[in-house]
Amino acid sequence: MNAGLRTASAAALKAMADNGTLKVPPVLEAPQGPRSRVGGKDVLVACSNDYLGLAADPRVVAATVDGVQRYGAGTASVRFICGTFTPHLELERDLANLVGTAAALTFVSCWDANAAAIATLADQRTAVLSDALNHASIIDAVRVSRAGRKVVYPHGDLAALDEALAGLREWDRRIVVTDGVFSMEGDVAPLPALIELCRRHDAVLMVDDSHGVGVMGADGRGTPSDQGVLGEIDVLTGTLGKALGGAAGGYIAAPTEVVELLSQVARPSLFSNALPVPTACGAREAVRILREEPERVARLHHLASGLRDGLRAAGLDPLPGATAIVPIIVGDTARAGRMSRELRERHGVLVTGFGYPVVPEGSARFRLQANAAMTDDDVSAVIDAIVAVAG
Ligand SMILES: *Cc1c(COP(=O)(O)O)cnc(C)c1O
Numbered sequence: 361m362n363a364g365l366r367t368a369s370a371a372a373l374k375a376m377a378d379n380g381t382l383k384v385p386p387v388l389e390a391p392q393g394p395r396s397r398v399g400g401k402d403v404l405v406a407c408s409n410d411y412l413g414l415a416a417d418p419r420v421v422a423a424t425v426d427g428v429q430r431y432g433a434g435t436a437s438v439r440f441i442c443g444t445f446t447p448h449l450e451l452e453r454d455l456a457n458l459v460g461t462a463a464a465l466t467f468v469s470c471w472d473a474n475a476a477a478i479a480t481l482a483d484q485r486t487a488v489l490s491d492a493l494n495h496a497s498i499i500d501a502v503r504v505s506r507a508g509r510k511v512v513y514p515h516g517d518l519a520a521l522d523e524a525l526a527g528l529r530e531w532d533r534r535i536v537v538t539d540g541v542f543s544m545e546g547d548v549a550p551l552p553a554l555i556e557l558c559r560r561h562d563a564v565l566m567v568d569d570s571h572g573v574g575v576m577g578a579d580g581r582g583t584p585s586d587q588g589v590l591g592e593i594d595v596l597t598g599t600l601g602k603a604l605g606g607a608a609g610g611y612i613a614a615p616t617e618v619v620e621l622l623s624q625v626a627r628p629s630l631f632s633n634a635l636p637v638p639t640a641c642g643a644r645e646a647v648r649i650l651r652e653e654p655e656r657v658a659r660l661h662h663l664a665s666g667l668r669d670g671l672r673a674a675g676l677d678p679l680p681g682a683t684a685i686v687p688i689i690v691g692d693t694a695r696a697g698r699m700s701r702e703l704r705e706r707h708g709v710l711v712t713g714f715g716y717p718v719v720p721e722g723s724a725r726f727r728l729q730a731n732a733a734m735t736d737d738d739v740s741a742v743i744d745a746i747v748a749v750a751g
Contacts (some may be wrong), residue, residue, distance in 0.1 A: 660730050
């Protein structure tokens with residue numbers, strides 16, 4: 361046992377406890393959904409990514425159970441050895457149809473999908489340009505990639521991006537990578553303008569639509585659909601762990617040749633087990649429900665607007681936006697933690713505060729998220745609780 365490792369770990373933990381940044385995850389004792397249970401008490405969950413209320417939907421649960429009964433618990437193999445099952449191919453076809461691409465490839469997470477996409481598409485002669493507020497999975501994927509140039513452009517700054525691209529003409533490939541919906545701000549990337557820029561500079565546009573798929577666009581087909589550019593993004597990634605059933609898994613959706621190349625060389629697919637088949641079956645059912653019940657998406661947006669409007673009417677200042685993410689900046693990390701505790705203990709509302717290092721110190725926040733399975737009364741209760749602890 362290395363004594364130094366243990367004392368250094370203990371010291372790091374103590375420092376976090378002392379400055380109020382130690383995270384204590386709530387432990388759920390019932391399924392994910394607008395109503396769950398923590399510490400033996402019912403809670404109203406206003407911070408999950410279960411946007412369409414499908415994580416505990418009986419049809420998604422039944423499809424997952426059916427999957428485990430037909431195919432067993434796991435794949436015991438990577439995709440290319442003997443880990444590709446019929447439901448993987450069916451899910452990939454349905455995902456590609458949903459997001460408007462010719463093909464798709466699944467991974468055990470969108471974290472892996474982003475790592476695979478960037479590592480595969482970027483070599484030493486590639487410049488990658490990444491939005492400053494991109495998700496951690498993209499930041500890390502760029503960091504560990506072999507890309508010869510790594511540029512972080514200011515959030516949503518098209519002029520800065522234009523200028524950066526103009527200076528990178530000599531590179532063999534330029535890849536612009538952005539979130540579709542930004543997870544901490546709840547705002548969206550300006551996709552038509554990004555497409556125009558990328559075409560003008562002969563750059564590849566990669567969009568991670570994890571918070572957009574199932575949420576954005578009247579049909580829930582994602583941010584490209586919402587902005588009228590369905591099928592025009594070069595490489596799309598997304599998660600199955602949010603609106604699409606909430607279990608786990610991610611995908612890359614792209615032209616057939618790109619997906620085939622990824623399936624040949626992407627290391628998270630070559631050297632790591634395939635998505636568990638029951639999970640693939642559940643996700644596929646979630647996609648089917650989304651296609652057949654687009655009214656869930658309308659309901660989600662009705663609730664998200666209700667949250668925004670109600671908070672504003674009560675004198676609070678949620679960040680503006682048209683997604684299902686409603687952030688309220690509360691200042692320092694320790695304050696966010698205290699308010700979170702009070703929300704849960706006094707008001708039965710589960711909203712985990714986000715502080716440093718997830719967001720910059722001083723901009724700690726609550727990220728409220730609507731769920732299509734909430735009632736209007738649920739939204740009112742969340743607003744009342746937030747107002748009570750913010751006062
Ligand atoms: C949540 C999220 C991910 C990670 O998804 P997993 O499937 O849980 O790994 C990746 N990118 C973005 C933008 C996300 O919001």
